[in-house]
Amino acid sequence: MAVFDLIQNFLESGGGVLYIVALVLFIMWTMIFERVWYYAFVFPKEARLMIAEWENRADTTSWQAQKIREAWISQMSEKLHTGVGFIKTLVAICPMIGLLGTVTGMITVFELMALFGTGDPRDMADGITQATIPTMSGMVAALSGLFVASRLEYTAKIKAEQLADRMPQH
Template identity: 60%
Template structure:
């Protein structure tokens, strides 16, 4: 319990130093990771079953050579592909937005520095340092959030393409 309290205090101090924009970065990061975990779950647990059902329906067809059969095959592959690509655009958008949210923190931190300079002059280095911390920490947090998302979202996209190619290969058209 003491460890959790220490972790909470360090997070609170970090947010206090970095400003309120860090909450927005945290929300974007949390949403991005929830969506990526859901996509991984779909790829590893749900899509194999869906793929087997589509392949079984294709293998059960008498006609696999006519124009109509090819259109049905394309439709089933398209539906599966659409399910694979669900929420990927939202994940990519969240990855792209994280650094921009960090830049918002930079702007608000610099405004704080300029307000301090205007009211206190340039002699109060301690107040200026807190504004500079508010300017740099959100930028760093936004970049770290985006970097974690870039790697895993690209892996997720590659895995989805591989699974789709495997589905297409398992539905031969004669």
């Protein structure tokens, strides 16, 4: 139970923007896990079926057969790359949302300074905390997905190439 209290305190200290960062992070990692699941379990089955269908074709050498092969490979490549661009977009959005937290935190500081002057450092420190925590959180969220997004893109490319290699043109 203490862990949840710590998380709640952290989210509250960063202001409302931190909830948005957490939501984007949750969506990003849900998409990442979906892609990993697809690459590990769904794609191999689909690829085996496609390869078997290609090998069972009577004609694999004509121009029409080659165009069918290219279309099938293109369809599978599209399935492999589905969602990767969205994940990369979420990675790029995280720091921007963090910067929005910086702006809202600094607005809080300036409002406090306008109302009460610079006499209460505690109030100013809360505003500065509210400004820095979302920035840091946005950067950490982006970094957590940056490597994985690049790896997913690379994996999709390699799997599409391997599929093309396993469907010979005879």
